[in-house]
Amino acid sequence: MRSASRLSLILARLVCAAAAAAAAAAPLLLSQNDVVLLTEFMSMLVLAIMWNLLAGYADIVTVGQHAFVGVGAYAFFGLSALAGLDPYLAIPLAGGVALAIAVPAMVLVFRLRTAYLAIGTWVVAEVLMLIAGKLDAFGGGSGTSLPISIVLSFGRARGDRLAVIYWLAFALAAAAMLATYVLLRSRIGVGLTAMRDNEEGAAAVGVNITYARILCFLGTAPFLGMAGAIITVQKLRIAPPASFSITDWTVFVIFNVVIGGIGSFEGPILGTIVYFALRQNLSGLGPVHLILLGSFSIITILVERRGLWGLVRRMLDDDLLPIAHKPSPAFRANALPLRAARR
Amino acid sequence: MITGTAPEPLLTLSGVCVFYGNFRAIDQIDIAVGAGEIVSIIGANGAGKTTLLKAIIGQADRVEGRICFAGAEILGSTTAAIVRSGIMLVPEGRRLFPSLTVEENLQLGWEVGRRGQIGFDDVFRLFPVLREQRRQRAGWLSGGQQQMVALGRALLANPRLLLCDEISLGLAPQVVAELYALIPAIKARGIGILIVEQDLERSLSVADRFYCLLEGRVSLAGRPAEVTRETVIRHYFGL
Amino acid sequence: MPWINQLLQGILLGGLYTMFATGLSLSAGVMRFVNIAHGDFIVLACFALLVLTTALGLNPVVATLIVLPLAFLFGFGLQRFLLQRVVGQNVLLVILVTFGLSIIIENGLLEGFGADTRKVSGGWLETATVALGHGINVGLFQVLTFIAAVALVAVLDFLLYRTGIGAKIRAVSDDVAAADLIGLSSGRIYAIAMGISFVTVGIAAGFMSVWTNFDPASGPTRLLIAFEVVVLGGLGSLWGSLAGGIVLGIAQSIGGQWDITWQMLAGHIIFLLVLAVRPQGLFPRY
Numbered sequence: 001m002r003s004a005s006r007l008s009l010i011l012a013r014l015v016c017a018a019a020a021a022a023a024a025a026a027p028l029l030l031s032q033n034d035v036v037l038l039t040e041f042m043s044m045l046v047l048a049i050m051w052n053l054l055a056g057y058a059d060i061v062t063v064g065q066h067a068f069v070g071v072g073a074y075a076f077f078g079l080s081a082l083a084g085l086d087p088y089l090a091i092p093l094a095g096g097v098a099l100a101i102a103v104p105a106m107v108l109v110f111r112l113r114t115a116y117l118a119i120g121t122w123v124v125a126e127v128l129m130l131i132a133g134k135l136d137a138f139g140g141g142s143g144t145s146l147p148i149s150i151v152l153s154f155g156r157a158r159g160d161r162l163a164v165i166y167w168l169a170f171a172l173a174a175a176a177m178l179a180t181y182v183l184l185r186s187r188i189g190v191g192l193t194a195m196r197d198n199e200e201g202a203a204a205v206g207v208n209i210t211y212a213r214i215l216c217f218l219g220t221a222p223f224l225g226m227a228g229a230i231i232t233v234q235k236l237r238i239a240p241p242a243s244f245s246i247t248d249w250t251v252f253v254i255f256n257v258v259i260g261g262i263g264s265f266e267g268p269i270l271g272t273i274v275y276f277a278l279r280q281n282l283s284g285l286g287p288v289h290l291i292l293l294g295s296f297s298i299i300t301i302l303v304e305r306r307g308l309w310g311l312v313r314r315m316l317d318d319d320l321l322p323i324a325h326k327p328s329p330a331f332r333a334n335a336l337p338l339r340a341a342r343r
Numbered sequence: 344m345i346t347g348t349a350p351e352p353l354l355t356l357s358g359v360c361v362f363y364g365n366f367r368a369i370d371q372i373d374i375a376v377g378a379g380e381i382v383s384i385i386g387a388n389g390a391g392k393t394t395l396l397k398a399i400i401g402q403a404d405r406v407e408g409r410i411c412f413a414g415a416e417i418l419g420s421t422t423a424a425i426v427r428s429g430i431m432l433v434p435e436g437r438r439l440f441p442s443l444t445v446e447e448n449l450q451l452g453w454e455v456g457r458r459g460q461i462g463f464d465d466v467f468r469l470f471p472v473l474r475e476q477r478r479q480r481a482g483w484l485s486g487g488q489q490q491m492v493a494l495g496r497a498l499l500a501n502p503r504l505l506l507c508d509e510i511s512l513g514l515a516p517q518v519v520a521e522l523y524a525l526i527p528a529i530k531a532r533g534i535g536i537l538i539v540e541q542d543l544e545r546s547l548s549v550a551d552r553f554y555c556l557l558e559g560r561v562s563l564a565g566r567p568a569e570v571t572r573e574t575v576i577r578h579y580f581g582l
Numbered sequence: 583m584p585w586i587n588q589l590l591q592g593i594l595l596g597g598l599y600t601m602f603a604t605g606l607s608l609s610a611g612v613m614r615f616v617n618i619a620h621g622d623f624i625v626l627a628c629f630a631l632l633v634l635t636t637a638l639g640l641n642p643v644v645a646t647l648i649v650l651p652l653a654f655l656f657g658f659g660l661q662r663f664l665l666q667r668v669v670g671q672n673v674l675l676v677i678l679v680t681f682g683l684s685i686i687i688e689n690g691l692l693e694g695f696g697a698d699t700r701k702v703s704g705g706w707l708e709t710a711t712v713a714l715g716h717g718i719n720v721g722l723f724q725v726l727t728f729i730a731a732v733a734l735v736a737v738l739d740f741l742l743y744r745t746g747i748g749a750k751i752r753a754v755s756d757d758v759a760a761a762d763l764i765g766l767s768s769g770r771i772y773a774i775a776m777g778i779s780f781v782t783v784g785i786a787a788g789f790m791s792v793w794t795n796f797d798p799a800s801g802p803t804r805l806l807i808a809f810e811v812v813v814l815g816g817l818g819s820l821w822g823s824l825a826g827g828i829v830l831g832i833a834q835s836i837g838g839q840w841d842i843t844w845q846m847l848a849g850h851i852i853f854l855l856v857l858a859v860r861p862q863g864l865f866p867r868y
Contacts, residue, residue: 061677063618108854111861112813114673115616119809120857126806127850130843141843246802251685258678287689294685301678302667402763426765438760440753447749454746455765496764 009316023170027163035162039234041276042169046176046227047253048260048268050220053180055254056263057192058216061114063250064121067105067128068098068221070244072228074132077238080150082137087153091168091229098225099218101128106217122246129244143239151236169230176223180265183219188212196263251290258297261307270309351414353378353535354399354430354504359408361391361398361559368394370559371408376504379533381526383546383567386556387579392539393435395556396506399537400432401425413503426455429503433510435539437493441482445473448481449496456500461532466495469525487518494522504535511542523549543575557581588835590720596824596831597728598793601786602804603811603823604734605779611818612755612775613661615669615676619684621805623780626687627653627787628702628796629695635702642702646788650781657780662773669772684801691798704792727789731827734785735820741778742820751775803846810853816863825864829856 027035047065054060075097079090109120133141155161183189191207203209228249232238242248252275260271282289304310352375361369369391376382384392397403399410401422410418417425431452439448449466467474470491476484481492490510497505511519519542526549530536540546547553547567555563555578563570563578576582606620617623627649634645661669668675710722742748754761754771761768790796790804807830815826830849837848856863 055674059674061674063677063681108857111857115610115618115677116809116813116817118677119616119618119806122802123806123810123850123853127847127854130847130850133843254678254681255685262674287692290689291686291693294682294689298679298682298686301675301682305675397763400763421767422762423765423767431765432763434760434763438757438763440756440760442756443749443752447753450746451749451753451766452764454750500765 005316012316026170027159027166032159032162035166036234037276039162039166039169039230041272042166042173043227043231043234044253044256044275045173045269045272046169046223047249048257048272049173049176049180050223051250051253052257052262052264052268053183054216054220056257056267057184057189057196058213059196060213060217061118062121063118063246063254064123064125065220065224065253066244066246066249067121067125068102068224069228069231069249070125070128070132070240071098071101072225073232073238073243074135074138075225076229076232077138077144077146081147087150087233091226091233092222094229095222095226098221098228102218102221106214110213110217125244125246125250129240132244133240138238141240143237143242146232146236146238151233154233165230165233168233172223172226172230179219179223183216184265188215192216247290252293255293255297257307259293259300259307261309261313262305264306264309264313266312267307267309270312271307274308352376353380353413354537355409355411356395356399357409357411359395359398359406359410361394361403362405362407363394368559369398372556372559372561374554374561376535376537378503378535379530381530381536381538381549381551383550383553384537384539384556385541385543385546385553385575385579388541389558390556391559392556393508394559396432396508396537396539399425399506400430423455426500426502427457429457429501430506431456431497431500431502431504432506433493433497433508435508435512437486437489439481439489439492439496441480443481444478445481445484445492446477448492449473449477449499452496452499456502459501461498461501463499466498469498469528470495486514487522490514490518490522494525498529498534502534504537505529507536507538509539509541511540511545519545543579547575555579586716587718588839589832590714590718591724592832592835593828594720594724594728594831595835596828597724597731598786598789598827599807599811599830600731600824600827601727601734601782601789602808603815603827604738604820605782605786606805606808607812607815607818607820607823608738608775608779608782610812612751613669613772614755615665615673616680616809617779618677618680618805619687619801620680620783620808621803622684622687622801623783624787624790624804625796625798625801626691627784628791628800629691629700629798631702631787631791632700642704642788642792645702646784649788650784653780653784654777657783658773658777660780661776662769665776666769666772684805688798688801695798697797697799699795699797701795702791708792723792727793730785730789732824734782735824738778738782739820747771747774807849810849813863814853814856816866818867819863819865822863822865822867829864 022029023038026038030038047069051062051065054062072094075094076090079085079093080087085093105121105124109117109124112120132138138144151161154164184192191202191212194202194205194207195209195212228243232243235242256271256275257268258271260269260274261267282292285292300307306313354376356372356374359369359372360367372395384395386392394403398406401417401420406418408418409416412428412430415428417428440451449463472488473491473495476488481489484492494510510522514522523545526536538546538550550567552566553564554561555575557578558581562581563575602621602624606617610616630649631642631645634640634648635642640648665676665679668679704723707723711719712722712725713719742752750766750771751774753766754768758768761771811823811826811830813826814829815822815824829852833852834845834849838845
């Protein structure tokens, strides 16, 4: 029923707008514990959006993005605690360091393809984690805590601090969404979709595949780095296994995106929401909850590749955020009708 | 429906439709091939010729109708079972396994098919150049030699019916002539041949009967001797 | 001459690493997908051997021999009923499914066995040494492992290049659509190849479980080792994997002089170095 799905779409968009407005005002509306939770949500959202951009659109599957999260964490510590820079400045600079590291990493892993590339990114993450463990100034193998002065520079009172950190995370998530949206609507975005469908065909019509892939890979690094910095501010510590945690920054992210719906704009958001909604119930189960998540994502892949969002999308008229390029009404009016096949 | 000269056709297709998704690539086709008969399927690109062969060999997704081979219904059987029962395809573009040697490629044909009279010696007698090249990697052979390997591989399966998909494609005329000169020798062994070709002259010159396909349907059928070139061309292009 | 000792240790370690890699090389070369759960399956097999040797009191050799046919069936079934549905299509799906499997196995083992490190006892074999003269001693078990690794590569090479099933496996790996067209059931052949791959996993586990400690989280490091060996050696080359294994083993052995972190770093750095200057590997087939 077209009118029903159109109505659902309008309602859904309104709900999204309201949710976004509420999210912006969260520290004013929610308890401190909830703000902490929502901050984590925002960080995870950034990671999910970035992984989805690479794997779902640019066809670059990585299992090593925790490398850049860790780099961002350590860079933030180095810049603020060791070099004494302004902590607020250290966050985007940490993103810059992540970008700088991403360049040689990219040169190396782009020599591999598909699944080999994925594991290659994992190797890079391992190397960076091992090196981090060797840096005595950063606490070596057991890591170290953020100096109090740095922590307090985000707000003397705990409530203020949590709010500031939340807004930083929120701003990053919003920036990530905006950047992704702009990219996908641009010429590069069309090229990416073409690439995803048919790489040879895309090349044949002039899509510069290499450029698109490089742009995407390098483009995600600063966001991952800044997320790592914000996570560090929230967790108050750096340590090799925690800052470079594959479970937290890669495994969960991948499962969330897959279950939510890979290759769509809404999928990672939905997946992260579902994950956080269930997390309280799941964490009590110990290792079993990872088994459940893993099984569920395999089932999702086999049954409905577009994930939960794929299921929802069937009922709606259009994407919540109009990413896909559609021909303009003028074009459609003038186009020649296709000849019906003769029977 | 036109029946062959043999009393009981080796292969019959009745009311066969083949779909790609919702697109009907083959529409209500009736075809028969007798034992030891050479039947040509001609038609322009996209007419449905390769789709037809894929449907017979069991590699088309959605097929309706009936396909009978040697008295048994084969629609729905696996390709491996169909090959074992005596139909073998010489695929379009040869489709050899490039990293395997000539001998290994031929051996595969021998292993997937039925046991029968044709052995390696027969194939090397038919294609002497392959005997010298037997240990060569198939990917390094010339187009004509690859086509010979593809044919040899199919023959070693001891088929009762050979499906040839565009065997002249990409080959020099001289080479094509040599290949087609071998067709009667194959027919002499009692093997039915269904030849799909774009090259009108070539395929009609060896065929006992022919069908012309146009947009998934049979537009003309008969014996080459009984129709004029103009008639064929008209039905080839649907004019 | 202590460096000779390091070198020998590294070479022998390379034998074990080659064993890790052969299964991955097979599935990657034939079916063109990388099984991210490969290392976890090795660890799963190690735990199976642990159960057989401790609960049933079996000799490790006997236990391994029991595990091997089970491993074949397991690999065959895994491919036939799960992986076949995603292999050959979008590579993303395969990565995700095997990644999911990896997590499930790790956590399943964690849930079932706990996080303690384990080891299978090899009895006298573990501590026996071979004297090579000039004061150089190597572990007998390590030597046996190396010999077994070479034998494994030789057997697989024979299987792939001199048997009928090997030709079919290579055919399907060349062009799976063509194989289907001429009546080679690619699904069944893939399953056989996967079964063989899992037999090598079982063999690798048989040696690894005695050589070193393992715990449920050991899978990823085995995968990375196998992966690096395969890429170092050259994709598609079994004997290349032996060379790759030895190179990695030597690198790790030298790095291990300082501490465990340097041991792992040395291996990764050599890998990245070779990737940078010779990405096709040492002995590429393609």
